[in-house]
Amino acid sequence: MRAVDGVSLRVARGETLGLVGESGCGKTTTGRAIMGLVASTGGSIRFDGQEIRGLSRNDMRGVRRRMQYVFQDPYSSLNPMLSVGDAIAEPLRIHGLYDEMGGDRWIAQLFDMVGLSSSVAHRRPREFSGGQKQRIGIARALSLKPGLLILDEPVASLDVSIQAQIVNLLQDLQRELSLAYLFIAHDLSVVKHISDRVAVMYLGRIVEEAGKSDLYAAPTHPYTQALLSAVPVVDAATQGRGPRIVLQGEIPNPSAPPSGCHFHPRCFRATERCSVEAPAFGLVAGTRTEAACHHPGPGP
Amino acid sequence: MQQTADRTVAGQSADPVLSIRSLSVTFVGSGKPIPAVRGVDLDVFENEVLGIVGESGSGKSVTALAAAGLLPGSARIEGSIVLAGRNVVTADADDLRRMRGQDIGVVFQDPSTTLNPLLPVGRQIVEGEVAHGRLAPVAGHARAVELLREVDIADPENRARQFPFQFSGGMRQRAVIAMAMAGRPKVIIADEPTTALDVTVQAQVLALLALRQKETGAAVVLITHDLGVVAEVAHRVAVMYGGRIVETGAVRDIFAHPRHPYTAALLRSAPRIDVTGDRLDPIPGQPPTPTDMPAGCAFHPRCAVSAGRERCRTEAPPLRPVGAQIAACHFAEETTVASAGIPASARTPL
Numbered sequence: 001m002r003a004v005d006g007v008s009l010r011v012a013r014g015e016t017l018g019l020v021g022e023s024g025c026g027k028t029t030t031g032r033a034i035m036g037l038v039a040s041t042g043g044s045i046r047f048d049g050q051e052i053r054g055l056s057r058n059d060m061r062g063v064r065r066r067m068q069y070v071f072q073d074p075y076s077s078l079n080p081m082l083s084v085g086d087a088i089a090e091p092l093r094i095h096g097l098y099d100e101m102g103g104d105r106w107i108a109q110l111f112d113m114v115g116l117s118s119s120v121a122h123r124r125p126r127e128f129s130g131g132q133k134q135r136i137g138i139a140r141a142l143s144l145k146p147g148l149l150i151l152d153e154p155v156a157s158l159d160v161s162i163q164a165q166i167v168n169l170l171q172d173l174q175r176e177l178s179l180a181y182l183f184i185a186h187d188l189s190v191v192k193h194i195s196d197r198v199a200v201m202y203l204g205r206i207v208e209e210a211g212k213s214d215l216y217a218a219p220t221h222p223y224t225q226a227l228l229s230a231v232p233v234v235d236a237a238t239q240g241r242g243p244r245i246v247l248q249g250e251i252p253n254p255s256a257p258p259s260g261c262h263f264h265p266r267c268f269r270a271t272e273r274c275s276v277e278a279p280a281f282g283l284v285a286g287t288r289t290e291a292a293c294h295h296p297g298p299g300p
Numbered sequence: 301m302q303q304t305a306d307r308t309v310a311g312q313s314a315d316p317v318l319s320i321r322s323l324s325v326t327f328v329g330s331g332k333p334i335p336a337v338r339g340v341d342l343d344v345f346e347n348e349v350l351g352i353v354g355e356s357g358s359g360k361s362v363t364a365l366a367a368a369g370l371l372p373g374s375a376r377i378e379g380s381i382v383l384a385g386r387n388v389v390t391a392d393a394d395d396l397r398r399m400r401g402q403d404i405g406v407v408f409q410d411p412s413t414t415l416n417p418l419l420p421v422g423r424q425i426v427e428g429e430v431a432h433g434r435l436a437p438v439a440g441h442a443r444a445v446e447l448l449r450e451v452d453i454a455d456p457e458n459r460a461r462q463f464p465f466q467f468s469g470g471m472r473q474r475a476v477i478a479m480a481m482a483g484r485p486k487v488i489i490a491d492e493p494t495t496a497l498d499v500t501v502q503a504q505v506l507a508l509l510a511l512r513q514k515e516t517g518a519a520v521v522l523i524t525h526d527l528g529v530v531a532e533v534a535h536r537v538a539v540m541y542g543g544r545i546v547e548t549g550a551v552r553d554i555f556a557h558p559r560h561p562y563t564a565a566l567l568r569s570a571p572r573i574d575v576t577g578d579r580l581d582p583i584p585g586q587p588p589t590p591t592d593m594p595a596g597c598a599f600h601p602r603c604a605v606s607a608g609r610e611r612c613r614t615e616a617p618p619l620r621p622v623g624a625q626i627a628a629c630h631f632a633e634e635t636t637v638a639s640a641g642i643p644a645s646a647r648t649p650l
Binding site: 022023129131132159160161162163164165167168171186187188189190192193213216226227228229230231232233234235236237238241244246247250251 | 355356468469470471498499500501502503504506507525526527528529530531532551552554555556565566567569570571572573574576577579580581582583584586587602
């Protein structure tokens, strides 16, 4: 099964690239392939100018120090038997850098950076709430001073009032540490808030990528348009909402994607050509947006 | 999806089809008793969608499950729940069985655990009607086809014979909605019905739920954590916090002028796709857990309006009329969307 097909992405230092899409679109697989957690079968992944696809295990370990993954579920990503202080120190110990990076003082500093008191370092994960566990997961990811964080649905399992705390924390940390973020999420509101640029995936391919304001204000790909119009908005209560694009059918099985443009069976602009020819990804005329569509343009 | 202008607060003069008074639910087991719901009054009228919003541990699901008589034996229930003239709390197992399907139907979050994987979908969705003797087994298939057609499932003849694994997630939830509505119940409890679905499929399922509600005149109690979903499909909303309703009224009034500081802060904390802002306003701290409920108003430790006032720490505020809605806050008159804003700091130490 080809879960990710010809995806190209760039993330610069200090920048957040949002990667959005529905289930089965390949956004998580993309994130894991970058980390080398799933093997990619082709293409190139360059990190700090160095090709990292096909590196030996040993060399990859060195690269992984500088890119870290934050998982969705802070409940299952922390070892329940380990104190949270030890969990944060674990990456340092694995890489043999505990003393070199500053030892206990650095650990205390990490607790402080994520808004926790280091006096709780001896406690086990079960004594913490979901939001606190996610802070611990972020501190652990920061322990090796990485340049890139791959954040895979980092707030999806948290309550609304806690999501905002974590989003603000991530923005503060990015500013202070010049971190690059690849922010993988299905929630278009959160992605809009945190991203500089946004890429939309559908069935293994990027269908549109643009600066945040262009993508949300003037989407050109019919899938992006449908996705944005499907989000329930709070203002509907007071102002009503405009007409909604309700897509027909559901996302096809990724192991047998439709021919041509994968989106054509659900697309309101599809023509004959769309069912035979996969559209190339490129700049849409008259815009700063890149998209893969034979008929890009304003909504229906 | 309906436009706001079409929506009116329905049926207020008629008798409620579901009426909950002084409901408390405490789970008792080997450890400390867990008071999950602490005094809820709620009326639901026919022909309306009532949204119940709240965060985890607010008691929203327990309240709804109590109404359907679906709480486990470890739940100690006080107060009354009158559904279509009968008290659910004192009803015996036979009464409850009769009420389910006929008076009340339930749609749960995850359709793949609601459906039996070993039975054809068609047979399951009419199982209730057959068991209640309202439908002859030989007529089952034809009725299942009709029900699947009503929820817009293409090729219902063949789909009725298929198994749940042959359905997509959205189709499964449509089938569950068909099943919940099969006996034309007066009340449908929908507990996070679209949370497990993708956003484009969520839009389809919510539109279907609203349409079927309109066609049947049923009351729908929609439980969700998503304020956008409530804004789009509910007529009235009840906001729950710490096992109590803290604010209730017409969706339009509450979203335009929240009177409880928690509602206002919740509306401000959510990132919005229709608004571009620099920084989110989180609510500091965590939602309380039932075993560790603050004294007085449960929200006071996180409340910007309270600002540590004595009364909030000692006295639980009752629900009272404020503006067009009712709210449980000693200082509801001081709440505005802006005043509920919390000094922007994500770094709340333990």
